[in-house]
Amino acid sequence: MARPREFDLNSTLEQAMGVFWEKGFEGASLSDLLEAMQIARGSLYKAFGDKRGLFLATLRHYDDTCITAAVELLCDKNIPDGSTRIVRLMESIALAVEVHGDRRGCFLCNSVVDQAPHDKEIEAECKRMMGRMERGFVVALRSSDNFKHLNSNKLSENARNLNVTYNGLRVMAKAGYLASEIRKAIHTALLEAKVV
Amino acid sequence: MARPREFDLNSTLEQAMGVFWEKGFEGASLSDLLEAMQIARGSLYKAFGDKRGLFLATLRHYDDTCITAAVELLCDKNIPDGSTRIVRLMESIALAVEVHGDRRGCFLCNSVVDQAPHDKEIEAECKRMMGRMERGFVVALRSSDNFKHLNSNKLSENARNLNVTYNGLRVMAKAGYLASEIRKAIHTALLEAKVV
C-alpha cells in the first residue's frame, strides 16, 4: 500500500554499470550516473544508499550478467571440448576491441585495479568473482584432453594461470594494442599453456 | 638571472608519483599532491602546467626509475642465465606484497587501466613503457637456454606473453591474493612458459 517504484532497478543498474565501467569510480560523477540512469537524485539515494552502494550494486550486477555468461560459456556442455570453450572466451577479448572498438576492458579487472585496494567489501566482491572465473576454467579444463587426467590441485593451478593470462590480456587491450596483436598474444598464451 | 627553484624537481615528482600510484588520477586531489610534494599550489602549476601535466611527468618519472630498473634487471649480464633474471623480476611482485604489504601494484599497469583509454598522450606513454618491458624480456630470453635458438619473431612473441603474465600477476596482487598464492601462480606460469 505504497507508491511503487517507477523505474526498473535492473535496467538503471545496467546504465550505471556502463558509466562506472567507462570512467571508474572516482571518474564517474553523480551527474553522469543520473543522466545515464534517467532518474532523479533522490531516487538514487533512496534505492542505493550512496555512490559506493550503487557501485557495489553494479559490481553484483556485473557478476550476475557478464561473469555468469563467461562461466556458462566455460561450462557449456554443448561445446564438448573444454579447450574450445577457453579459446572462445579468450577470443572474445580481441573481438570486443575489433568489432566494437571496446576499450573498457573487463569491469571486474578495472574495479580490482582502482577500487579493491581501498575497500574491503569491494575487494571481497572482486575476489569472489575471480573465484567464479577460476572454477569456470577448472570445469573447462576437466573437459579438455590435455588436462582431464590431472588431479584437482593441478587443475586449479592451471585454471588460476589461465585467469592471470585473461586479466593480463584485458590490460593489454586497454593499453591500446591492436586486435590482431591481442589475437596473436592469445594464440601464444594458449599454446604455451597447452590448451591448444 | 632569476630566482632559482627552491625544491628538487625529481624528489617532488617522486612524492607525486606515490600519490597517483596509490589513489589514481581522479582519486588524487591537488591537496593530496601538494601535501606530499610539500610545495605551494602556484609552484606546482608553474612547474607542471596542470594536474594532467604533473601526471604525465610522474609517468615519465616512473619510466626513468622503476621501468628502467626492471629492464636493467632483465638485461643484467651479471646474472648469466636470462631465465633467472625473469624469475627475479616476477618474484619481486610477490615480494612487494609479502614484505611491504604493497598493494599499489604497478603504476604503469594502473595507469593503463584507468587513464590510457581516455588520453592519447598517456596511452602513448604507456605503450612506450610496455614496449620497453617487452624488449627487456627479449634480451633476457636471448640469454636463456630454452629460447636462445629461436628467431627474433618467436622471441618477441614469448616476451610479449611474459609481459601479459606480468600484468596479470599485478592485477592478482591488487585483488588481494596472498603472497604465497602469487608465488605459486608465478611458478606455474613460468613453468608453462618454459622459462624454468
Added chain:
DNA sequence: AGTGTTAGGAACCGTTCGGTCAAAAACACA
C-alpha cells in the same frame, strides 16, 4: 646597489562534488 626575471605563497575564483530534505505525487487498501 639597482634591475630584470622568475619562484613562492596565499587569497580567491567559479564550478562541481556527493549528499539531504520537504513537499508533491502515486499507488494499495479500506
Added chain:
DNA sequence: TGTGTTTTTGACCGAACGGTTCCTAACACT
C-alpha cells in the same frame, strides 16, 4: 473516496574541486 505509505522530484547544502591571480621574495647579472 479517504488514508497511510512510499517514491519522486528538484531545490538546496556545505565542502572540496582544479585552476588563477597577484603580490612578495630571492636570486643573477650589471
